[in-house]
Amino acid sequence: MNKYQLPQDSKLRSPEFVFGVATSSYQIEGGVMEGGRTPSIWDTFCKKPGAVDNGDSGDVACDHYHLWKQDIEMIQGLGVDAYRLSIAWPRILPRDGEVNPEGLAFYEQIIDECHARGLKVFVTLYHWDLPQYLEDKGGWLNRETAYKFAEYADVVSRHFGNKVDVYTTLNEPFVSAFLGYRWGEHAPGIKGEKEGFLASHHLMLGHGLAMPVLRKNAPKSKHGVVFNASPGYALTPADQGAADYADAENYQWFIDPVLKGEYPQLVLDKRADVVPMILEGDLDIISAPVDYIGINYYSRNLVHFDEQGDVKKVIPEGAECTYIGWEIYPQGLRDLMIRLNERYDNLPPIYITENGAAGNDEITQNKVNDEQRVRYFQSHLEALDEALKAGVRIDGYFAWSLMDNFEWAFGYCQRFGIVHVDYNTQQRTLKQSAIAYRNMLIERAEEHNNG
Structure with a gap:
């Protein structure tokens, strides 16, 4: 397939619909000792023996x-409308x-170069690289970090103002709170149920505190927050409660306080032993109006109750999975969009801020035939089109990721990029998925230009 096929009547063909690519600071930048940057929690975590694959x-x-300029030229060459990047907090403060x-x-x-090349710029303030000096004072377990985040948001937005088209406060607070402070799989590597939920509340408080600051400093920009969401499905009819709880803890715990001003009752009831202290006024702060929410979708949660009554995820027999074992389930993207639309009366416009698949991609004769990823994107764009036709307002779609990069605790063994990176030479090679993306976007632009 040399390009993704968009239905003729699809809103995805509209020039107003934003197509982009996404990255994050710690995953691509390097230069950790350069430019005045100090260590983040990920610099520290990577030094722990056994914390990250292959060390x-x-x-x-x-x-x-060092290669940012050629990378932005490469992004422009893909024909996308926008580039989503994150700023490294320890580079700024x-x-x-x-x-x-x-x-x-x-x-x-970077922002100026993007604009000079006709690209919109989506900036994420926090994609998990907390300054180590704040972690030394408790990190997201310390309520003060939420206020430090608002100060950081103020510095960035005062400097850039409306030059940034779209600001995002947090990327996937579920991951930074639960993988970082509950299960210990990500930096800073803390394990504790109470700690995970406490970190989650402070992250959401930080988001809420930053919103009025961002609006004041960049009144013409859009402002919002990005969540990862894997919709729950019951393995059997008897497991519907497991699916409902999976949704509540997986993403409603983070979205509900923003859009409903409350935490989901299912989690408050089931996890009363670990729910953090929520001070009066906190939920009013967290539920500050947002212009959009971003959704990162990769797969679904097919779940059941085990013998202890705990919710367990399963992969159905015979299901197609990516290289890292994630089930490919495009229908989940459509279902998730519709569920969000039904749950929230005040649902703002949605951007799909990440969607993609990891492969075991190898170069053969200067080509990377990532056939599974090509099918993955095609099927998920079709699912997105179905959600749009069902009446959900979705304003954009970002492929994750622009290029292969540091994949957190998995190091460099997982390749999510649509561009292959040879880490020895830093050579970038467009994979078949990138070529198909580019060809689709060129065709869309030609349609628009031809009237």
């Missing part, structure tokens, strides 16, 4: 810190209260 780290990653002009200048040149 990998983001020290060099894709060397985007290397020490508590100290602003680093060199860090701001690094991102300013």
Whole structure:
């Protein structure tokens, strides 16, 4: 398939619909000791024996810190409308209260280059790389970190203002709270049920505190927050309660306080032993109006109750999975969009801010035939089209990821990119999925230009 096929009557063909690619700072930048940057929790975590596969780290990653200009040229060549990136907090505030002009200048040149090439810029303020000096004071277990986040948001948005088209406060608070502070699989590697839920509340409080700051400093930009969501499905009719709880803890715990001003009762009841102290006024802060929400979708949660009554995920026999064992289930994207539309009366426009698949991608004769990923994107774009036709407002779609990169605790063994990276030479090679994406977008642009 040399391009993705969009239905003739699809809103995905509209020039107003935003197509983009996405990355994050620690996953691609490298240059961890350059430009005035100080360590993040990921620099520290990567040094722990056994924490990351192969002992990998983001020290060099894709060397985007030095290769940013050619990377943006490559992005423009894909024909996308927008680039979603994240800013490294420790590049901007290397020490508590100290602003680093060199860090701001690094991102300013990227933003300016994107705009010069006709690309919209979506900036995420927090994609998990908390400054280590804040972790030393308790990190997201310390309520003060929420206020420090608002200060950081103020520094960034005062500097860039409306130059950033779309601001995102947090990327996937579920992951930073639960994988980082509940299960210990991500930085900072803390394990504890109470800790995970406490971190989640402080993250959401940080989001809420930052929203009015962002609006004041960048009144013409859009402002919102990004959640990962895997819709729950019952293995048998008797397991519907498991599916309902999976949804409640997986994403409603994070979205409900923003859009409903409350935490889901299912979780409050089931996990009363670990629910954090929620101070009066906290939910009013967290539920500040947002212009959009981003949804990162990869797969579904097919679940059942085990013998202890706990919710367990299963992969159905015979299901097609990606290289890392995630079930490919495009219908879940359509179902998720419809469920969100039904649950929230005030649902703002949605961007699909991440969607993609990991492969065991190899170069053969200067080509990467990632046939499974090509089918993955095609089927998920079709599912997105179905959601649009069902009446859900979705304003954009971002492929994850622009290029292979540091995949957190899995190091470099997982390749999510539509562009292959040779980590020895930093050579970038467009995979078949990138070529199909580019060809689709070129065709869409030609349709629009031809009237």
